[in-house]
Amino acid sequence: MPSRERQAVALLAVLLCQGATVLPVIAQPTLKVGAIPDQNPERLNRLYGQLADELSDRLDVKVRYVPVSNYPAAVSAFRTGGLDLVWFGGLTGVQARLQTPGAQVLAQRDIDARFRSVFIANTSSGLQPISSINGLTSLRGKRFSFGSESSTSGRLMPQHFLAKAGVTPSQFSGGRAGFSGSHDATIAVVQSGAYEAGALNEQVWTSAVNDGRVNTEKVSVIWRTPEYVDYHWVVRPKLDQRFGKGFTTRLQKAILGLEPTTPRQVTILELFAAKRFIPAEASQYKPIEKVGRELGKIR
Secondary structure, eight states: OOHHHHHHHHHHHHHHHHHHHTOOOOOOOEEEEEEOOOSOHHHHHHHHHHHHHHHHHHHTSEEEEOOOSSHHHHHHHHHHTSOSEEEEOHHHHHHHHHHSTTOEEEEEETTGGGBOEEEEEEGGGOOOOOSSGGGGGGGTTSOEEESOTTOIIIIIHHHHHHHHTTOOGGGSGGGSOEEOSSHHHHHHHHHHTSSSEEEEEHHHHHHHHHTTOSOTTTEEEEEEOOOBOOOEEEEOTTHHHHHOTTHHHHHHHHHHTOOTTSHHHHHHHHHTTOSOEEEOOGGGGHHHHHHHHHTTSOO
16 A cells, blocks of 8 residues: 555544544433522531432432522522422422422421421510410511511511411511521521511521520520421422433432431431421422412412
8 A cells, every 4th residue: 555545544543533532422411409598508508518419329310509599599490490409498389389380399307297487586675475376466566577588487477477466567667577588697687686576497496596506695486386387399390301210209219218327318317407308299388378379479
């Protein structure tokens, strides 16, 4: 074979080899997990970072925690596909499912079927413990703060019970309630005296007290609400098309299978303030939807 032909064959072989190394690689889909930002970002990053690693190992897929700035952003990201699996409160979960046809409720914590809010007060406010719902009238004229505007336990249900007692936000000092943005922030603004009273999720309050993050000489619980259903995992439709047949069922089993048998699972359950996750149904949240419509949070 002439030298020029040999060179051409060699060049062709090199090009073919190079071409083989740049063939397109099909990217593995990533399961994007989110949550309503109901507590400080550091705590949320720790919790959902650990959870993402656990789910990734259990499901053999890439899992990434995607933080959001506020409650409506979580609902919006879920609707548009920016998030696949979200830890919602009762109200935001209902909102997300109404805006995303086919979305499914997968699970809730063992504490979510019988959840409660607490009303707290600065000890210098003069507010006394309340023995019945009618005692909420003592909050009239006080500086009062909810958490996030879309929080079930930090706004929706507390406002619902206030309304039952005949108390409206316009009757608070200044003619309106404040909004701290999160449950731990509500503790902070009441403890500091910026607000005389506020409402938040009981689990966050209990965890904060147990962790020594509350000065109980400055702030205390004055009333606990009746029970209601709250937080839950909600998943987008058609994940099986992206991750394979039966993936949504496997995902649910992975969440329900979290047990305190490894250090990572112990940490996850402790941060969720739960002993385990249990199955949940969308029908459980009909009362939340009803209250949401009554208070104009769902239209």
